[in-house]
Amino acid sequence: MDLASAAPAILVRDLHKSYGTVEAVRGIDFDVAVGEVFGLLGPNGAGKTTTVEVLEGYRERTSGIVSVLGHDPSTRPRALRERVGIVLQSSGTYRHATVRELVAHWAGFYPRPRDVEEVIDLAGLRESEHVRARKLSGGQARRLDFALALVGDPELIFLDEPTTGFDPAARRAAWDTIRALADLGKTVLLTTHYLDEAQALCDRVAIVKDGRVLAVGAPAELGVGASSRYRVSWRGDAGVPETRETDDPTALLHQLTSAALARGIGLADLSVTRPTLEDVYLELTAEAVGEPADAGTAAPRRRGRR
Amino acid sequence: MSDAIALTWRQYRLERKMFWRNPSAAFFNFALPLLFLGLLGAIFSGSQTDLDVIVPGIAGMSVMTTTFVALAMNMVHLREQGVLKRLRGTPLPSGAYLGGLAAHAITNTVIQLAIVIAAGALAFGVGLPESWLMLGVFAAAGVVCLGALGVALSHAIPNFDSAPAYVNMIFLPVIVISGVFYDVKNAPTFMSDIAQVLPLTHLIDGLSAAMVTGAPFAEHLSDLAVVLVWAALGTLLAIRGFSWEARRG
Numbered sequence: 001m002d003l004a005s006a007a008p009a010i011l012v013r014d015l016h017k018s019y020g021t022v023e024a025v026r027g028i029d030f031d032v033a034v035g036e037v038f039g040l041l042g043p044n045g046a047g048k049t050t051t052v053e054v055l056e057g058y059r060e061r062t063s064g065i066v067s068v069l070g071h072d073p074s075t076r077p078r079a080l081r082e083r084v085g086i087v088l089q090s091s092g093t094y095r096h097a098t099v100r101e102l103v104a105h106w107a108g109f110y111p112r113p114r115d116v117e118e119v120i121d122l123a124g125l126r127e128s129e130h131v132r133a134r135k136l137s138g139g140q141a142r143r144l145d146f147a148l149a150l151v152g153d154p155e156l157i158f159l160d161e162p163t164t165g166f167d168p169a170a171r172r173a174a175w176d177t178i179r180a181l182a183d184l185g186k187t188v189l190l191t192t193h194y195l196d197e198a199q200a201l202c203d204r205v206a207i208v209k210d211g212r213v214l215a216v217g218a219p220a221e222l223g224v225g226a227s228s229r230y231r232v233s234w235r236g237d238a239g240v241p242e243t244r245e246t247d248d249p250t251a252l253l254h255q256l257t258s259a260a261l262a263r264g265i266g267l268a269d270l271s272v273t274r275p276t277l278e279d280v281y282l283e284l285t286a287e288a289v290g291e292p293a294d295a296g297t298a299a300p301r302r303r304g305r306r
Numbered sequence: 307m308s309d310a311i312a313l314t315w316r317q318y319r320l321e322r323k324m325f326w327r328n329p330s331a332a333f334f335n336f337a338l339p340l341l342f343l344g345l346l347g348a349i350f351s352g353s354q355t356d357l358d359v360i361v362p363g364i365a366g367m368s369v370m371t372t373t374f375v376a377l378a379m380n381m382v383h384l385r386e387q388g389v390l391k392r393l394r395g396t397p398l399p400s401g402a403y404l405g406g407l408a409a410h411a412i413t414n415t416v417i418q419l420a421i422v423i424a425a426g427a428l429a430f431g432v433g434l435p436e437s438w439l440m441l442g443v444f445a446a447a448g449v450v451c452l453g454a455l456g457v458a459l460s461h462a463i464p465n466f467d468s469a470p471a472y473v474n475m476i477f478l479p480v481i482v483i484s485g486v487f488y489d490v491k492n493a494p495t496f497m498s499d500i501a502q503v504l505p506l507t508h509l510i511d512g513l514s515a516a517m518v519t520g521a522p523f524a525e526h527l528s529d530l531a532v533v534l535v536w537a538a539l540g541t542l543l544a545i546r547g548f549s550w551e552a553r554r555g
Contacts, residue, residue, distance in 0.1 A: 056395060057395070058391070058394070058395070058551070078397050078399070081395065081396060081397040082397045084395075086392075086395040088388065088391060088392060088395070090388060091387075091388030091389070091391055091392040092387030092388045092389050092392070093387075093389055093392065094320065094324050094389070095328075095387075096324045096327035096328050097320070097323075097324060097327075101320075105316070105320055106396065108313070108316055109313070109396045109397050109398045110396075110397060111397075132327075148392070152396070152397070
């Protein structure tokens with residue numbers, strides 16, 4: 001691997017952004033590797049869009065270090081804009097132009113555009129290629145957003161809440177397009193407040209809340225990493241649900257089953273699970289409301305009687 | 307450089323194509339001044355003195371609708387819809403985009419002036435312009451002045467729903483006070499005093515000299531100066547307040 005490909009596509013260090021007295025971003029750090037699908041996951045108002053818009057060059061950061069494909073995005077160099085595709089949370093276009101006209105026109109902005117036909121197919125717009133933009137449905141308009149962001153054949157694509165407000169079928173279609181981008185070797189930075197979306201698409205996720213990163217990792221690792229415990233649940237005496245968390249489920253199960261056998265009772269609904277990304281997310285974002293978050297030492301939760 | 311020219315040209319052609327697909331924009335740019343010209347021309351058809359005032363007046367109004375009104379409405383729309391923000395994220399240079407937009411507005415002005423001049427000559431006995439050079443100079447100054455003021459006004463308009471109110475609140479009184487429909491000299495003093503401050507009054511004076519009276523350019527340099535002062539002010543305000551995004555909240 002040469003040095004260039006070892007450098008991250010995006011590097012963010014101690015990023016701060018204030019609007020007047022409001023601190024939207026309060027010290028964010030993360031890297032996105034070349035070819036990675038990276039997600040910023042968090043509730044509304046967490047600072048996701050502000051962070052992405054700093055990286056896209058729309059906003060000036062208050063402080064911190066930011067590098068996008070080796071450029072400082074705040075100066076908006078054209079050389080960088082030629083290599084980046086942007087899908088904003090919401091943006092209009094020429095309402096009286098057809099899908100095909102728009103894709104072809106946008107292609108002309110870039111030095112090495114993709115084939116217009118290929119982009120129309122990739123975005124799933126073949127059936128609406130002659131429809132004017134103002135007549136597109138919400139889902140079709142979003143596909144057009146994708147098409148216009150892809151037609152320049154960018155190395156890096158920003159997707160700000162790409163599926164918010166979609167019905168399940170449209171979401172699956174958008175996910176397929178994003179996976180197709182990943183297969184083409186593109187780097188993708190997306191924001192979402194949907195856990196399943198982060199889990200389905202992202203190689204790694206940063207959980208963001210109140211302008212800070214609470215945890216970073218692969219969705220599967222994050223689930224394990226936060227408390228790094230297995231959860232053993234069953235119904236105890238009189239059907240009361242019991243839950244215990246442990247690093248060593250084998251020993252706990254042995255202990256539980258031995259005791260149950262000795263007493264001649266069953267362990268109804270016995271299960272061993274690992275926390276899902278959703279559990280971690282809820283745990284982390286709930287804590288962030290109260291005291292300063294310390295993602296590393298999330299306390300195991302207990303439900304029911306001991 | 308040739309790249310920037312080619313991109314400006316593509317952008318211009320797209321704007322032209324979109325303009326003709328949007329009936330309401332085409333109406334406000336072309337039909338409205340021509341409707342006024344037709345109606346007033348018919349009403350005052352017995353008086354050549356009045357027609358000599360109305361034809362250059364409508365020419366001045368045409369410059370204002372195709373630049374001031376069109377650009378103010380357009381910029382608010384483009385900003386609110388997020389078109390400007392989206393384009394800002396592409397490699398398209400800002401100059402190529404804004405240049406295409408300006409060239410599009412200027413094309414409308416030229417077409418509209420040509421129609422008004424032709425109608426004046428063929429239907430209203432005004433004849434062809436006495437000085438094409440003077441006509442060109444005043445039209446160009448008017449385009450820059452009223453175009454810049456239109457963009458500047460767009461910064462003050464909070465959203466597209468309120469844009470027609472803001473624009474007409476200025477446009478309608480200005481065309482009446484500036485003497486589109488009558489000779490300002492015949493208005494009460496306080497009205498003509500206000501008129502003397504407004505750029506459209508002086509634009510119409512210059513157009514009137516170029517199209518009808520044939521008065522020498524030297525007598526109308528002060529008119530040109532007033533238009534250019536407004537142009538400088540408008541340009542300053544247009545640039546200072548410029549934003550690629552709608553304000554939040």
